[in-house]
Structure formats: C-alpha cells, structure tokens
Amino acid sequence: MNSRQEDILQALIEQYISSGSPVSSGLIAQQAGLNVSSATVRNEFAALEEDDYIQQPHTSAGRLPTEKAYHWYITRLNNRPIDNQVNTDLVEWFDHLGITEFKQVAKQLAGLTNLAVFWQHGDDVYCTGLTNLWQQPEYNQHQVLCDLSATIDRLDEIINQIFVDLPSTTQVLLGAESPFGRTASVIITKYDSDQGSGVIGILGPWRMDYDRNLRIIKYINNKLSYGQKKR
Structure with a gap:
C-alpha cells in the first residue's frame, strides 16, 4: 500500500466510525484534506478493494472498511508516539x-x-x-x-x-x-x-x-x- 492509499484508507475508516454510513469517493475528496480528485480516490478505492481493505455493500453505495482494514488502522494508532492526551x-x-x-x-x-x-x-x-x-x-x-x-x-x-x-x-x-x-x-x-x-x-x-x-x-x-x- 502506498502512502496515498494509506491516507485515503485512514480517512475512510475515521469517516465511517464517525457517521456509520458507507463513505463515497466524493466525500473523501471534499473533506479529508488530501488534495485529490474524486476520480483519483475511486482509482485508489479499486486498489484497496482488490487488496481486501474495503468493501462495497451495494452497487450504488460508498465503501466500508473490512476487518483487515481495522487491524491495519489499530496497528497504525499503536505505532504513533505516546502522548498524554486524554479527556x-x-x-x-x-x-x-x-x-x-x-x-x-x-x-x-x-x-x-x-x-x-x-x-x-x-x-x-x-x-x-x-x-x-x-x-x-x-x-x-x-x-x-x-x-x-x-x-x-x-x-x-x-x-x-x-x-x-x-x-x-x-x-x-x-x-x-x-x-x-x-x-x-x-x-x-x-x-x-x-x-x-x-x-x-x-x-x-x-x-x-x-x-x-x-x-x-x-x-x-x-x-x-x-x-x-x-x-
């Protein structure tokens, strides 16, 4: 997975955690601050789906993270520098x-x-x-x-x-x-x-x-x- 795919996957996971709704390529392009077009996101979605990181529940719907994606995301969080930011x-x-x-x-x-x-x-x-x-x-x-x-x-x-x-x-x-x-x-x-x-x-x-x-x-x-x- 390249760095752009990692950024897109993290944005998709965090958007899905927040909303509970399938995430579209347009939403990632508009809100994730990645400076990419919807077409670029769709191409990366296809690659991520082929590698079993995301899935499409319905033909017209956005994408959802898979179990493999959550494992990747959790590892990414655990590898960040430790800080004391708590509620x-x-x-x-x-x-x-x-x-x-x-x-x-x-x-x-x-x-x-x-x-x-x-x-x-x-x-x-x-x-x-x-x-x-x-x-x-x-x-x-x-x-x-x-x-x-x-x-x-x-x-x-x-x-x-x-x-x-x-x-x-x-x-x-x-x-x-x-x-x-x-x-x-x-x-x-x-x-x-x-x-x-x-x-x-x-x-x-x-x-x-x-x-x-x-x-x-x-x-x-x-x-x-x-x-x-x-x-």
Whole structure:
C-alpha cells in the first residue's frame, strides 16, 4: 500500500466510525484534506478493494472498511508516539474519585465511550453500559443481539480464559480474535496495582472510536499500575 492509499484508507475508516454510513469517493475528496480528485480516490478505492481493505455493500453505495482494514488502522494508532492526551473530564474524575472505586470508574468510562465496560479485579467481575451497546445500529438485528448477550452472560468465564495469556500491553481484539464473537471488538488491558491485578475492557462494535478509547484505557492502566505505587 502506498502512502496515498494509506491516507485515503485512514480517512475512510475515521469517516465511517464517525457517521456509520458507507463513505463515497466524493466525500473523501471534499473533506479529508488530501488534495485529490474524486476520480483519483475511486482509482485508489479499486486498489484497496482488490487488496481486501474495503468493501462495497451495494452497487450504488460508498465503501466500508473490512476487518483487515481495522487491524491495519489499530496497528497504525499503536505505532504513533505516546502522548498524554486524554479527556480532561476523565483526569478530573480520577483525581476526585480515587482509582480504587472500580464500579464508579467503570460507569464513568461507559459514559465517556458510550459503549459497554467490564472490569475484573480479584474475584469481582462487573459490567456496565449495556444499554449503550444495544443502541448501536450494528446490534439492531435480533440474532446478533442475542448472540452477544449470551456471550456477555459468560463474562467471568471469558476473562478467566484469556487472563493468563494477556500481555502487559493494551490489546484490541476484533472479528476472529474477539472472545465476544465476530461482530464485537474489545479494547482490553491487564494491570497490576497495590491492590492486586485485574482486567479492564471496552466492548463495542468494530465501528468504535479507537483513537480516543485507546488513549483513555491506556491512561487508566497507567493510573492503576503506577499511580497507586507512587502514593
């Protein structure tokens, strides 16, 4: 993939995450700031589609990112220089509340991400924000909703299965890698604090704001793993 294709693919993914609608070549040409014509974007779309990075749901529709495209995008985000840009409200919330109040932190995180959040610490497993999840258009189909609900009912079992093999770095598991089924994506991190080890996860559809959510969950991991030890 050349650099122009990378820029176009990133613009398409971020536009789709924002809108939830297939993305046209005209929209990329007009709004992405890439200084390319619609015809050029269409040509690059054809190449990206041939390489299985994007797909066209209907003949007259725009394009959608594939699972392969999301994996590429997440790797691109993880390879960027580390910075401390997180939501100011989140920082103030932690300073006010205290990181050990896990349930309140999880509720706040669910509100910030508009997704579901689960938290395992010791023998306690907590999940919140399921209403946020059910309101996502990806879960409008009854069977998809039922399948994900049945998986969440086994949350403690799933965490126990993946806990040992989780690396110390934050992971994004989606599609075939997701323990919550192919329609779900999860940003998950394992931490070690003075109060013990645990797991935090943000659960949603593939179409989630990875840029923002990765920053937030990495910030929380840092506060849990290092903040307590400095007190």
